Amino acid sequence: MLVFITKDYAELSREAARIVARAIRRKRDLRLGLATGETQLGLYRELVRIHREEGLDFARVVTFNLDEYVGLDAGQPQSFRAFMFTNFFDHVNVPVGQIHIPNGALRKDFEKTCEEYERAIQDAGGIDLQVLGIGKDGHIGFNEPASSFASRTRLKTLTAQTIEDNRRNFPPDKETPRAAITMGIGTILEAQRILLLGSGAAKARAIALAIEGPLTASVTASALQLHRDSTLLVDREAAAELRHKDYYDSALEMTRKLTPERLW
Ligand code: F6R
Numbered sequence: 001m002l003v004f005i006t007k008d009y010a011e012l013s014r015e016a017a018r019i020v021a022r023a024i025r026r027k028r029d030l031r032l033g034l035a036t037g038e039t040q041l042g043l044y045r046e047l048v049r050i051h052r053e054e055g056l057d058f059a060r061v062v063t064f065n066l067d068e069y070v071g072l073d074a075g076q077p078q079s080f081r082a083f084m085f086t087n088f089f090d091h092v093n094v095p096v097g098q099i100h101i102p103n104g105a106l107r108k109d110f111e112k113t114c115e116e117y118e119r120a121i122q123d124a125g126g127i128d129l130q131v132l133g134i135g136k137d138g139h140i141g142f143n144e145p146a147s148s149f150a151s152r153t154r155l156k157t158l159t160a161q162t163i164e165d166n167r168r169n170f171p172p173d174k175e176t177p178r179a180a181i182t183m184g185i186g187t188i189l190e191a192q193r194i195l196l197l198g199s200g201a202a203k204a205r206a207i208a209l210a211i212e213g214p215l216t217a218s219v220t221a222s223a224l225q226l227h228r229d230s231t232l233l234v235d236r237e238a239a240a241e242l243r244h245k246d247y248y249d250s251a252l253e254m255t256r257k258l259t260p261e262r263l264w
Contacts, residue, residue: 001224002231002255002262003211003248005239009199012235013042016131016197019231021050022264023129023193029060031121033130033183033191034088035141036065036080039199040133044088051092058094062124064117066132066141067182068104070155078169079104102153102181114153114181121187130191134198137161138206138219142182145218149226151184185223194230196221198238207234208241231262 006012020043024030034040050056065080072079077086081101089099102117121127132140137159143151144159157179158166167176188194198207210221211232224230239245255262 001211001227002252003239003242004231004233004252004263005242005245005248006233006235009042009235012197012199012233013046016043016195016233017046017050019195019233019264020047020129020131021054021056024056024058024061026264027128028057029062031062031064031124031126031128033127033132033188034063034065034084035131035133035197036067036083037133039197040131041087043131043197048088048091056092058092060098061094062098063094063100064121064124064127064183065101066130066188067180068102069177070104070106070110070179070181071177073105078174104177104181110155110181114155117153117181117183118187127191129193129195130188132188132194132196132221134196134203134206134210134221135162136165136202136206138209138221140185140188140196140221140223142180143185143188143220145220147185147217147220149189149215149217149220149223150186152187153181153183156180156182185220189223189227191227192229194224194227196224196230196232198232198234200235201237201240203234203238204240207232207238208243212243 006015068080100120103113106113142156144156163176170176209219213219213222215222215225
């Protein structure tokens with residue numbers, strides 16, 4: 001794991017966008033895994049800027065979102081589909097046919113839809129770069145505690161903490177979804193490269209457990225310890241509880257000098 005501690009959220013967003021943009025420039029038909037949530041907003045803003053000002057071309061990029069709430073119609077503004085179009089897809093040139101987001105409007109046949117999602121990833125040739133956020137409980141995607149490290153795309157019940165965290169995005173009179181379809185840990189670990197973004201003091205505990213804690217299904221981000229090419233971009237606040245911060249800074253310095261391509 002490459003732990004990259006940035007000064008603040010703005011720098012984290014710029015670095016994340018630089019890595020994604022670089023990956024697209026090196027491979028025009030990049031298969032890109034995407035996440036939603038507040039942490040990702042800076043990355044999307046920056047990618048839109050690079051598209052507009054520097055001509056970053058998404059025409060051949062194929063995207064796969066990690067997850068979607070169950071029980072919301074696609075057009076509902078709180079759906080992850082709506083989030084993705086409002087904050088990103090409406091402003092760049094990914095052709096709509098190359099965008100994949102799990103269908104959460106379903107009321108049944110979840111298994112079939114989840115299998116089809118897995119097949120779509122496989123048919124595209126797998127994911128080259130998967131971007132992740134992290135929940136306060138250490139979840140990636142919506143892989144809540146006790147998610148198997150072997151899990152695939154499936155229906156998942158959300159924890160009370162996640163439901164509470166997401167409530168801010170819903171009108172007070174609307175019920176917050178209690179379930180989601182999410183790629184599994186096994187699905188995520190198959191991506192060639194992983195980029196996790198963690199920002200703010202509220203994530204400090206989860207980040208420390210993910211990087212320095214034991215491998216455990218109770219903190220599903222700890223599964224990234226098993227991945228051979230993961231970069232964890234965290235701002236100073238989110239890095240606050242890491243024990244080996246100085247070492248990560250010097251390892252980053254050395255990477256910059258000796259193998260800068262790892263930072264692309
Ligand atoms: C959503 C997802 C989640 C979020 C996580 C953090 O697609 O994958 O794992 O990344 O819940 O959300 P924020 O950034 O809103 O704190």
